[in-house]
Amino acid sequence: MRAPLAPLLPLIVLCAAPCAAHAALSADALQQVRTRSGAWAGLELLTGHLAVEAAATRVEAGITALPTVAFGLDHWPTDALGLYAGAAIGLGAAIAVPDSDQTFQFNLHQFEGGARGRYFFGDGPDAPALLVGLGLRGWRQTTQVQRPALLVDRTVAGPELTAGLAWPALGDRLWLRGTLRGHLPFFVRETPTDSGDPQSSFGYGARLEAVSRLVGQWSVQARLDAAFLGHDFRGEGTRASGVTDARTRDRFVTVGLFARYGY
Numbered sequence: 001m002r003a004p005l006a007p008l009l010p011l012i013v014l015c016a017a018p019c020a021a022h023a024a025l026s027a028d029a030l031q032q033v034r035t036r037s038g039a040w041a042g043l044e045l046l047t048g049h050l051a052v053e054a055a056a057t058r059v060e061a062g063i064t065a066l067p068t069v070a071f072g073l074d075h076w077p078t079d080a081l082g083l084y085a086g087a088a089i090g091l092g093a094a095i096a097v098p099d100s101d102q103t104f105q106f107n108l109h110q111f112e113g114g115a116r117g118r119y120f121f122g123d124g125p126d127a128p129a130l131l132v133g134l135g136l137r138g139w140r141q142t143t144q145v146q147r148p149a150l151l152v153d154r155t156v157a158g159p160e161l162t163a164g165l166a167w168p169a170l171g172d173r174l175w176l177r178g179t180l181r182g183h184l185p186f187f188v189r190e191t192p193t194d195s196g197d198p199q200s201s202f203g204y205g206a207r208l209e210a211v212s213r214l215v216g217q218w219s220v221q222a223r224l225d226a227a228f229l230g231h232d233f234r235g236e237g238t239r240a241s242g243v244t245d246a247r248t249r250d251r252f253v254t255v256g257l258f259a260r261y262g263y
Contacts, residue, residue: 028091033172036074036080037076040071041071041072044254046067047252049063061096066090066108068088070089070256072086072112076118082118085113087111090107092106093107095143107143108252114133128166128167131164151192152194154196154210158186159182161182172213172262178207181205184201185202190214201230204247217263221257224253224254226251226252231247233248
């Protein structure tokens with residue numbers, strides 16, 4: 001039985017080598033599909049509502065359309081652990097002064113970064129994954145000087161906890177990611193006027209992303225993001241001619257479209 005196979009051994013080896021190489025390439029491709037590392041950049045459009053409340057006054061202003069340039073990175077060294085970073089640079093918008101025909105300039109910049117953990121519900125390229133992340137989120141708001149000061153320059157930063165789900169609907173052709181987040185800003189600074197002594201700050205939000213591969217490593221990425229940010233102040237402040245016990249409540253909705261390069 002062994003003798004007839006002896007002449008076939010070289011042929012078996014020659015066939016096995018390409019098969020082994022193909023298996024290795026398939027494993028690499030599977031790893032890339034599962035990790036989904038990539039860098040992205042594009043444009044966003046932000047709308048929102050700004051509110052300042054005090055004992056005897058309430059000021060509201062709406063942001064109709066604030067364009068931003070956004071970019072970021074999703075880096076996954078392994079299936080289970082990754083890093084993320086992103087920024088949105090506002091291009092400025094005019095906001096109407098409440099109860100008047102005047103407008104003033106407003107701008108908003110945002111940044112985020114941190115680490116994520118991921119757990120896959122399966123071994124295939126279409127396995128959904130649970131996401132948990134811990135990072136830092138910040139806002140930089142600038143406004144034109146007003147008299148009296150209604151909206152002021154503000155810098156906010158603090159830790160953020162995220163949780164969500166990634167679902168490869170069509171493998172690497174189309175995948176979705178939805179996340180919820182909550183943050184507790186520990187740094188709040190308003191200049192040149194303020195709302196008093198900051199007592200509590202909090203925020204939360206949600207994000208839905210869809211990534212569709214176009215050709216090669218290039219994809220198009222769409223995003224819808226909703227965010228809320230609130231601050232409570234105590235004591236006498238200088239905003240709006242010396243209001244006391246003020247609080248701010250800001251809401252933002254952002255839509256974006258980006259080009260994404262996967263690696």
